[in-house]
Amino acid sequence: MRVPLSRIAHGRSGDKGDTSNIGIIAYEDRWYPVLVREVTPERVKAHFGSLIEGRVERFELPNLGALNFLCYGALGGGGTLSLRIDAQGKTMAAGLLGMEIEIDERELTD
Amino acid sequence: MIRIANGQGFWGDWLEAPVRLVEQGPIDYLILDYLAEVTMSIVQKQKQADPSLGYARDFPPLIGRIAAKLKERRVRVVANAGGVNPVACAREVKRLAPELKVAVVLGDDVYERVDDFLARGLELKNLDTGEPLTVIRGQISSANAYIGAFPLAEALGTGADVVIAGRSTDTALALGPMVHEFGWRADQFDLLAAGTIAGHIVECGAQCTGGNCIADWQTIPDFANIGYPIIEAEADGSFVITKHHGTGGRVSLETVKEQLLYELGDPQNYITPDCVADFTSVRLVEDGPDRVRVSGIKGRPKTPFLKVSVSYLYGFKALGTIVYSWPDALEKAKAADAIVRARLAALGLKFEEIYSEYFGANACHGIAAPVNAQPAEVMLRVGVRGKDKKAVDRFTRELIPLVLNGPPTGTGYGDGRPSVREVVAYWPALIPREEIVTRVEVVE
Structure with missing residues (x-):
């Protein structure tokens, strides 16, 4: 079945210059492998379309049940240069949590 | 165990937070993080217009307001409120709170040294683009090196009630008191990494106690009276993140995890002036209501460099x-x-x-x-x-x-x-x- 990522995860996002960092955290440890399987760097880049100009890099934090994404060239120049309202990428995590993922009903409810 | 509370996540954060931290329960250290990158160029301009300015102007009146409580409760303050003029900031604090002993940390401001660096072949290449600094030499408005926890610990060693730094890292504000109290050495990288990660968790103030928290935000109680974070630090590098009883907000695995990931790069290589911290070593457990215990943190040796931020x-x-x-x-x-x-x-x-x-x-x-x-x-x-x-x-x-x-x-x-x-x-x-x-x- 397809559910929004927000069903199994929360997160927070911020900035490092023109790079947006998006942390995504499984609500339950058993959903961490689902994050690893479903939330790939390619899908993150496609989800935001032209908002992310560069590549997306993914880091794994199994100890927190979390993934950290670095999205390069995602903040319109970043910091003071950016002409975007979300120049610090504060809302990017909420935006990614709206992405649909594929999950077995059993994975969701067990 | 020592209690280190952060009452300010940036210059412009809630003015009541540090006052409440001092008044509403026991703490040993009040740390205040004022400096963002943009702040350095603002304070540099203020100093150029008036040599007695160039620091976080909210800070001296705050210390004046809470000075008596700080003395009575033996709370010491560590803040990077000095901007590009820590001595002027300290003088204003002394004027408003003459009973407090004030120390400053100097040496981070390299604005006057840029030409000397360039003349000696230090190119200060842009970390992102690789260009040499000469490209923008004429447009520079400030230049500061990020300094770590040991100078802050040294300043606490003078017995000062208030320590004022310029461009210290945000995390050093928390690590400095631990180094001072526990006598941690510069080569104890696991301990330094633990203090650094504690500092990272609290550096944005209420962002680890329920503020900006996506997980179950509708159920987070009493945002209006949100409690700012307190680190209960132990000499072995373990610590608890909590807040004062009776305050609003929440400390949970979710609120702490979200802040751990905030502004994070490569989690195994969190580079600071004091160590390289490994966020994949962090172990979290709930430790009662509004308490999260953190342990297991690993660190590695510091790099041979310090970061310099130049504004132009x-x-x-x-x-x-x-x-x-x-x-x-x-x-x-x-x-x-x-x-x-x-x-x-x-x-x-x-x-x-x-x-x-x-x-x-x-x-x-x-x-x-x-x-x-x-x-x-x-x-x-x-x-x-x-x-x-x-x-x-x-x-x-x-x-x-x-x-x-x-x-x-x-x-x-x-x-x-x-x-x-x-x-x-x-x-x-x-x-x-x-x-x-x-x-x-x-x-x-």
Whole structure:
């Protein structure tokens, strides 16, 4: 079945210059492998379309049940240069949590 | 065990937070983080206009307000409020709170040393682009090295009630008191990493106690009286994140995890002046209501470099808005945007970038936003950025006429034409750490 990522995860996002960092955290440890399987760097880049100009890099934090994404060239120049309202990428995590993922009903409810 | 509380996540954070931290329960150290990159260029400009300024001006009045409580409860303060003028900041604190002993940490401000660095072949290459600093030499407005926890610990060693630093790292404000109290050495990298990660968790104030928390935010109690974070630090490097009893907000695995990931790069290589911390070693367990215990943290040796942040005048920008009501609000806003761009092109104006957003439709998330076929209103915001101030200024006159000579229902232009703003940009670079020698002074 397809559910929004927000069903199994929360997160927070911020900035490092023109790079947006998006942390995504499984609500339950058993959903961490689902994050690893479903939330790939390619899908993150496609989800935001032209908002992310560069590549997306993914880091794994199994100890927190979390993934950290670095999205390069995602903040319109970043910091003071950016002409975007979300120049610090504060809302990017909420935006990614709206992405649909594929999950077995059993994975969701067990 | 010592209690270290953070009462300020940035210059402009809630003024009541540090007062409440001191009054509403036991703490040993009050740390206050004032400096963002943008702050350094602002305070440098203030110092150029008036040599007695150039620091976080909220800080001395705060210390004046809480001085008696600090003395009575034996709470010591560590803050990077000094900006580019820690001594002037300390003098103002002494004027408002003469009963407190105040020490400053100096040596991070390298604005006057830039030419010397360049002459000696230190290129201060941009970490992102690789360009040498000479490219922007004429436009520099500030230059500071990020310093770590040991100079802060040294300042606490003078017995000062208040320690004022310039550009110390945010995390060092928490690690400094631990180094001072527990006698941690510069080669105990696991311990230094633990203190660093504790500092990372609390450095944005209430962002680890329920503020900006996505997980179950509707159930987080009493935001109006949110408690700011307290580290209960142990000499073995383990610690608990908590807040005062009776305050609002929440400390949970979720609130702490979200903040651990905030502004994080490569989690195994969190580089600070004191160590390289490994966020994949962090172990979290719940430890009662509003308490999370953190342990297991590993660190590695510090690098041979310190980071230097140079601010410089980049160019100019302006941003203006018009609101369109339904029906067809988004279509009207898009038509208005096309008209503005056509008029700018007809004037022959050149910009580095023209960027348009549609608030109420998709400004934050672009194609990732849900589609609303008939939003009640949409705000068009058009921004331009360029090196030519005249072109940016001309742009600011192109929006309001649309209310009369463009699509119908344009409104919300009451603030007049937008202002032209200077763009100060940041140039991150590395410098061999032996170039930066800090020193501590007690200010009488």
